[in-house]
Amino acid sequence: MNNELQKNGDDRSPGEPIVEITAMHKWFGDFHVLRDINLTVHKGERIIICGPSGSGKSTLIRCINRLEEHQKGRIIVDGIELTNDLKNIGKIREEVGMVFQHFNLFPHLSILENLTLGPVCVRKVPKAEAEETAMYYLEKVHIAEQALKYPGQLSGGQQQRVAIARSLCMRPKVMLFDEPTSALDPEMIKEVLDVMIDLAQEGMTMIVVSHEMGFAKSAAHRVLFMDEGEIVEENIPVEFFENPQHERTKLFLSQILHME
Amino acid sequence: MVDSSQSIQAEQLKPPITRIGVIGWLRANLFNSVFNSFLTIVTLYFLWKIVPAFVRWAFIDSSWNTTGAACRAAGGACWSIVAKNFRFIIFGFFPYESQWRPLVAMILLFILLLLSSNRRFWRKWLGYAWLIGLFAMGLLLKGGLFGLSSVDSTKWSGLPLTLLLSVFGLTAAYPLGVALALGRQSRMPAIKSLCVVYIETIRGVPLISLLFMSSVMFPLFLPEGITINNILRAQVAIILFTAAYIAEVVRGGLQAIGRGQYEAAESMGLNYSQKMRLIILPQALKIVIPPTVGILISAFKDTSLVVIIGLYDLLKTTQSTLSDPRWMGFSIEAYIFIALIYFAGCFSMSSYSRRLERELYRGN
Ligand SMILES: Nc1ncnc2c1ncn2[C@@H]1O[C@H](COP(=O)(O)OP(=O)(O)OP(=O)(O)O)[C@@H](O)[C@H]1O
Ligand SMILES: [Mg+2]
Numbered sequence: 073m074n075n076e077l078q079k080n081g082d083d084r085s086p087g088e089p090i091v092e093i094t095a096m097h098k099w100f101g102d103f104h105v106l107r108d109i110n111l112t113v114h115k116g117e118r119i120i121i122c123g124p125s126g127s128g129k130s131t132l133i134r135c136i137n138r139l140e141e142h143q144k145g146r147i148i149v150d151g152i153e154l155t156n157d158l159k160n161i162g163k164i165r166e167e168v169g170m171v172f173q174h175f176n177l178f179p180h181l182s183i184l185e186n187l188t189l190g191p192v193c194v195r196k197v198p199k200a201e202a203e204e205t206a207m208y209y210l211e212k213v214h215i216a217e218q219a220l221k222y223p224g225q226l227s228g229g230q231q232q233r234v235a236i237a238r239s240l241c242m243r244p245k246v247m248l249f250d251e252p253t254s255a256l257d258p259e260m261i262k263e264v265l266d267v268m269i270d271l272a273q274e275g276m277t278m279i280v281v282s283h284e285m286g287f288a289k290s291a292a293h294r295v296l297f298m299d300e301g302e303i304v305e306e307n308i309p310v311e312f313f314e315n316p317q318h319e320r321t322k323l324f325l326s327q328i329l330h331m332e
Numbered sequence: 333m334v335d336s337s338q339s340i341q342a343e344q345l346k347p348p349i350t351r352i353g354v355i356g357w358l359r360a361n362l363f364n365s366v367f368n369s370f371l372t373i374v375t376l377y378f379l380w381k382i383v384p385a386f387v388r389w390a391f392i393d394s395s396w397n398t399t400g401a402a403c404r405a406a407g408g409a410c411w412s413i414v415a416k417n418f419r420f421i422i423f424g425f426f427p428y429e430s431q432w433r434p435l436v437a438m439i440l441l442f443i444l445l446l447l448s449s450n451r452r453f454w455r456k457w458l459g460y461a462w463l464i465g466l467f468a469m470g471l472l473l474k475g476g477l478f479g480l481s482s483v484d485s486t487k488w489s490g491l492p493l494t495l496l497l498s499v500f501g502l503t504a505a506y507p508l509g510v511a512l513a514l515g516r517q518s519r520m521p522a523i524k525s526l527c528v529v530y531i532e533t534i535r536g537v538p539l540i541s542l543l544f545m546s547s548v549m550f551p552l553f554l555p556e557g558i559t560i561n562n563i564l565r566a567q568v569a570i571i572l573f574t575a576a577y578i579a580e581v582v583r584g585g586l587q588a589i590g591r592g593q594y595e596a597a598e599s600m601g602l603n604y605s606q607k608m609r610l611i612i613l614p615q616a617l618k619i620v621i622p623p624t625v626g627i628l629i630s631a632f633k634d635t636s637l638v639v640i641i642g643l644y645d646l647l648k649t650t651q652s653t654l655s656d657p658r659w660m661g662f663s664i665e666a667y668i669f670i671a672l673i674y675f676a677g678c679f680s681m682s683s684y685s686r687r688l689e690r691e692l693y694r695g696n
Pocket of ligand 1: 105123
C-alpha cells in the first residue's frame with residue numbers, strides 16, 4: 073500500500089522506550105480483565121492492537137493514561153511511573169493524547185475552542201499562539217475552513233479528524249487511538265485513516281486499537297493480538313496476517329477476513 | 333440552468349387559498365374537528381359572558397384617584413386604593429421623606445440586572461459595577477454616612493424588601509446549589525453523605541418551618557446579647573431552602589452528560605476544577621435551564637412567606653392597607669396590583685431564560 077513508509081518502519085532504530093508496562097494486571101471487581109501484560113513501546117513506534125470484543129483492548133490503552141487504574145504491576149510513561157499521585161497523572165496526560173471511538177468533542181465549544189482549550193488551560197500557552205497551532209493542525213487534517221463551526225455541525229469523519237487535531241495541539245509524545253474508525257460510515261473511514269497515515273509518516277508514536285488491516289500493514293511496526301485479557305501473539309504486520317501462530321489468532325483473523 | 337427553472341416553478345406553486353390566511357388558520361386551529369369546534373364555541377360563549385363585564389368593572393365604572401367612599405358609590409373597581417396608598421404599599425415603613433433612597437436603590441438594581449442580562453457585558457467592569465452598586469444600595473437603605481440619616485433595618489419593607497430577599501436569595505442559592513450537586517457526586521464519602529443529608533433534610537421541611545426556626549428557635553441558641561438581624565435570618569433560610577432544590581435539578585443535568593465528556597477532558601490533562609468549570613457544568617447547567625428557572629420563580633413567590641415572621645414585604649404592606657377601615661373591601665384591586673408586580677418579575681425571568689437557551693443553542 074505505502075511501500076516507502078513500510079521501509080521506514082522496517083529499518084527503525086529502536087528509540088528509547090516511552091511506554092513500559094511490566095507484569096500488569098487489572099480487575100473490574102472480581103473480573104480479571106487484564107492478565108500479566110508486558111509491553112514496551114519505543115519512541116516512534118506504531119503498535120496495532122486487535123482482538124475479539126471484550127478482550128480488554130480498550131482497557132489496556134486506557135490504563136496508559138490512567139482513565140482506568142491498574143491494580144498490579146508497573147506502567148511507566150515517559151519516565152514517570154503511574155501511581156495515585158495526581159501530579160504525575162497530570163504530567164502523563166499532558167504527554168499522551170487520546171482519540172476515542174465516539175470522538176468526544178466538546179459540543180458547547182467551537183472547533184477552534186476545542187483545540188485551544190488544552191494548550192491554554194493545561195500547557196499555559198498564550199491564546200494567540202494556541203490558535204495559531206490549532207489552525208496549523210486543522211490545516212493538516214484538511215478542515216481549517218470549519219474552525220468556527222460547532223461539533224454538531226460536522227460529519228462523523230470530520231469530527232474524528234478534529235478530535236485527532238485536538239490531541240495533536242497538546243504536542244503529545246504518544247497518541248492512543250481506541251477504534252477511531254469503527255463508529256464511521258465506510259466512506260469516511262478513509263479520510264480518517266489518511267490523516268493517521270500522515271501522522272505515522274511524521275514519526276509519531278502511536279498505539280492503535282483497530283481492525284483496519286490496511287492501516288496495520290502500511291503504518292505499523294508491530295501487531296498485538298489480545299484475547300481474554302492476555303497478549304496472545306505479537307509480530308510484524310506481514311507475518312502476523314500471513315502467518316499467524318496461535319489457533320486463537322487464526323480463528324480471529326478468519327473471522328475478520330470473512331466479514332470484509 | 334436546470335436548477336433555476338426548477339426554482340421558478342417551485343415559486344409559482346402557491347399553497348391552496350383555504351390553507352393560508354385567516355380562514356386557513358381558523359380552520360386548522362379552531363375548527364379542525366367536531367370536538368374542537370364544540371370547544372371553540374363554548375370558549376367563545378364564556379369569553380362573551382366574562383370579558384365585557386370585566387371591562388365594565390375594571391375600566392368603565394372604575395375610580396382611579398378618589399376616596400374609599402367615592403369608590404363605593406361608583407360601584408366599579410377601586411384602583412384608588414392603589415393610587416392613594418401607593419407609597420405605603422411600595423415602601424412600607426421607610427421614613428416618608430427618605431423614600432427616594434430605596435427608589436434610587438431599586439433603579440440601580442434594575443440597571444445592573446438589565447446590564448447583566450446581556451452576555452456581551454459579562455466582563456470585569458460589570459463585576460466592579462455590581463460591587464459599587466451593592467455598596468451604594470446598602471448605603472442608601474441603611475444610611476448613617478454622607479449625611480444620610482440612619483434607617484433601622486426593621487423599617488425596611490414593601491417592594492425593596494421583597495427584591496432584597498429574592499435577588500440575593502436567588503443569586504446566592506444558585507452557586508450553593510451547584511456546589512451541593514457536585515458534592516453529592518463526590519467520591520469522598522464524607523462530603524457526599526453530608527450533601528445528601530443536607531439536601532434530603534431541607535427538601536423534607538416546608539419553607540415556613542425553616543423561616544420559623546430561623547426567627548424563633550435560632551436566637552435561643554445564640555449567646556446572651558448577640559442578635560442577628562431578622563431580615564438576614566430570613567434571607568439565609570431562603571437561600572438554604574432554594575439551594576437544596578437547585579442542587580437536585582443540577583444533579584439531573586450532571587447525569588445527562590456522558591462519560592465520554594469526562595474522559596476527553598481528563599485525557600487532555602484538565603484537573604477537576606477545570607474539567608467541571610469548562611466542560612461539564614456549562615453543558616449540564618444549560619440542559620437544566622428550564623427547571624432551574626421554575627425553581628427560581630417559585631422561590632421568588634415564596635419570599636412572600638416572610639410575612640409569618642413579621643417582616644413587611646410587598647404582600648404584607650398591601651394587607652395592612654386593606655385593614656384600614658377606609659379601604660376595607662377592595663382587596664381584589666389591591667391584590668391584582670401586586671399580582672401584576674409579581675407577574676412582571678416572573679415573566680421577565682422566564683423570558684430571559686428562553687432567550688438564554690436560544691443564545692446557547694448553537695447548532696447542537
Ligand atoms: N467499567 C467497567 N466495569 C466493569 N467491567 C468492564 C468495565 N469496562 C469494561 N468492562 C469489561 O471488561 C472487558 C474488556 O472490556 P474492553 O472495553 O477493554 O474490551 P475491548 O477489547 O475494548 O472490546 P471492544 O472491541 O468491544 O471495544 C469486557 O468484558 C467488559 O465487559
Ligand atoms: Mg473497546
